Amino acid sequence: MDIAEKITYWRNFRGYSTTKLAKAAGIAQSTLREIELKNTSPSWDTVEKLCSALEISPMELIATNEPLNHKPNYDDKIKNLPEQAKKIIDTVIEVNQPAKEQAAASGK
Secondary structure: OOHHHHHHHHHHHHOOOHHHHHHHHOOOHHHHHHHHOOOOOOOHHHHHHHHHHHOOOHHHHHOOOOOOOOOOOHHHHHOOOOHHHHHHHHHHHHHHHHHHHHHHHOOO
16 A cells, blocks of 8 residues: 555545545645645655644554554544434443443353
């Protein structure tokens, strides 16, 4: 995976459009598109801005072939869900929490 593919991967992983990521990074949307289309390479300053907006280390983009943190955590998984779905998930967790605590106390 090259740097352009990694930027696209992380943008999609975070649920960002090119417009949203470009705005968060403080760069032109056209610049981001040119990078993702492999028509230009980003400067180090642009890499740092994109990484900050994507909440990743620059090492994620430049040091490896595959993303280092490719397994999403709970927050990443539900971040882009509708509010109603988030409420349902929270309710399921709350309902099951006492059962977990009871099982732990009884040694199961």
